[in-house]
Amino acid sequence: MKSRTFALAVIGLIALTQIVVATELREQARLTYAPAAPPPITRRHPAIVEVHLEAGRKLMPLGGGAKYEFWTFNGHTPGPFIRARVGDTLEIHITNSDTNGMPHNCDLHAVTGPGGGAPVLTVVKGEEHTAWFKLLHPGLFVYHCAAPPVMDHIANGMYGLVLVEPVHGLPKVDHEYYVMQSEFYTKDAPEDAEVLQYSHEKGLLEHPTFVVFNGRVGSLTGKGVLKAKTGEKVRIYFGNIGPNFISSFHVIGTIFDKVYRDGGLVDPPAHSIQTTLVPAGGATVVELEPEVPGTYTLVDHAIFRVEQGAVGYLNVEGSPSPDVYGSDKEAVKCPGCLVHP
Numbered sequence: 001m002k003s004r005t006f007a008l009a010v011i012g013l014i015a016l017t018q019i020v021v022a023t024e025l026r027e028q029a030r031l032t033y034a035p036a037a038p039p040p041i042t043r044r045h046p047a048i049v050e051v052h053l054e055a056g057r058k059l060m061p062l063g064g065g066a067k068y069e070f071w072t073f074n075g076h077t078p079g080p081f082i083r084a085r086v087g088d089t090l091e092i093h094i095t096n097s098d099t100n101g102m103p104h105n106c107d108l109h110a111v112t113g114p115g116g117g118a119p120v121l122t123v124v125k126g127e128e129h130t131a132w133f134k135l136l137h138p139g140l141f142v143y144h145c146a147a148p149p150v151m152d153h154i155a156n157g158m159y160g161l162v163l164v165e166p167v168h169g170l171p172k173v174d175h176e177y178y179v180m181q182s183e184f185y186t187k188d189a190p191e192d193a194e195v196l197q198y199s200h201e202k203g204l205l206e207h208p209t210f211v212v213f214n215g216r217v218g219s220l221t222g223k224g225v226l227k228a229k230t231g232e233k234v235r236i237y238f239g240n241i242g243p244n245f246i247s248s249f250h251v252i253g254t255i256f257d258k259v260y261r262d263g264g265l266v267d268p269p270a271h272s273i274q275t276t277l278v279p280a281g282g283a284t285v286v287e288l289e290p291e292v293p294g295t296y297t298l299v300d301h302a303i304f305r306v307e308q309g310a311v312g313y314l315n316v317e318g319s320p321s322p323d324v325y326g327s328d329k330e331a332v333k334c335p336g337c338l339v340h341p
Helices: 002-022 114-120 150-155 200-205 303-308
Strands: 025-028 047-063 066-073 082-085 089-096 128-134 139-144 159-165 175-184 210-213 226-229 234-242 247-252 256-260 270-273 275-278 282-288 294-300 311-317
Touching: 047 082, 047 210, 114 128, 139 150, 139 234, 139 282, 150 200, 159 175, 159 234, 175 226, 210 303, 234 247, 234 275, 247 282, 275 282, 294 303
Parallel strands: 025 047, 047 089, 082 159, 175 234, 226 311
Antiparallel strands: 047 066, 089 128, 139 159, 175 210, 234 282, 247 275, 247 294, 256 270, 256 282, 294 311
16 A cells, blocks of 8 residues: 555656656746736746735725725736746645635636636635646636635626737737726615625626726726827737626727637637627637727727726827818817717
8 A cells, every 4th residue: 555655656746747847947927917918928938837816805996986895816806917828837826815714716717627726726814725737728718716605706806817828929019908897796875885895686686786897997097098009009808707797898989900709819810890799707809900099988888887887998199190080070078978088
């Protein structure tokens, strides 16, 4: 029996050694937070990519002047954008600082294996677990906490995106942005409430209080607007965690030059697309090249959701292009209009 145990231990050590030898490189993941995306991968050989995630809670603004106790990865909703290359091995270190004693984990849709890694990444307060996952498929994938009840962990803010670049990378663009749509379900409260409380019941009924980009109302407005210049190529990594709704992602005033549907990076992209559907738990990659200066509006074209918070702006600078967009009258501003600011 002892010899068999020793043999299994040797086999395990050899397997781990093979992983390390096969992926000689090791690097810390360059994690970024919405709307920033990490820089493209420049190496052409696989590596072990080290990622540190901390599950916890944080009181932050949500909407209407009220705050909300988000369940977070690394103190953010959405969590960090993880960028790697097909053939890499993700080395996930996860810890838990949740003072309520709740267990948390991480289900990465980019991972091949039971639970997307969640069963081997479940931690309670004070614990740290580490796991290794070979990235076999290129694409843009969501990740989220999958500790029971899964829907509560998602609805409270524990999610993010993983980009697995193809072997030869992606075409160069001028700007890359990270945008994620989600819904928040809160209990009825007075208009002057300072803190909103989660409602599992409204989640069951699919009656959200807010539908937002990047975790809160107004995240892509004011100082948070996305920026570009005419003629520049803009790529948006767009995820929709739901937990319930499909997103009809659209940017008012432009047409997507390329759409990598469902986050797939193997097949050629579709061209000249006005609106693209992104299911709950799905993602897409869109590219656009504005030719006219001005403000372009990001929306879920299930348009009533604009009033629930699903709106943001891309401000484009540059010289006028009257041959593309011209008029004999001045543009009319709509005071208070979210769609055409």
